[in-house]
Amino acid sequence: MDIKKKFGKQVKKLRLEKGLSQEKLAYEADIDRTYIPSIEKGERNVSITVIEKIAKALKVKISVLFDE
């Protein structure tokens, strides 16, 4: 599977486990609220700084976002 899609699936899985809405995750990560849906769909070639923001907002290490 494409890495962007894999990442998006993992973000969605962890977000739902934490009981966060897409809007809440965007707020906690300080990224635009329209960005999360497209990330979760695997449409975004996210940068390392955005990856770090999402990990912090989900309270996980970055490596957890790439667990297989």
Add this chain to the structure above:
Amino acid sequence: MDIKKKFGKQVKKLRLEKGLSQEKLAYEADIDRTYIPSIEKGERNVSITVIEKIAKALKVKISVLFDE
């Protein structure tokens, strides 16, 4: 430490462990050869697709690039 710098240090560490030159890593990862030095210095906000290419070239899982 800044995530870009942390990532750059880890890429350099793994590259040297594998005995690869910056040029060889760039070739294996199919990225521009001028890109690796600036990544290792922590100057680049690399994208997830570049992260994946570097991991494949180093023959490690992406999560290893974010080990602490």
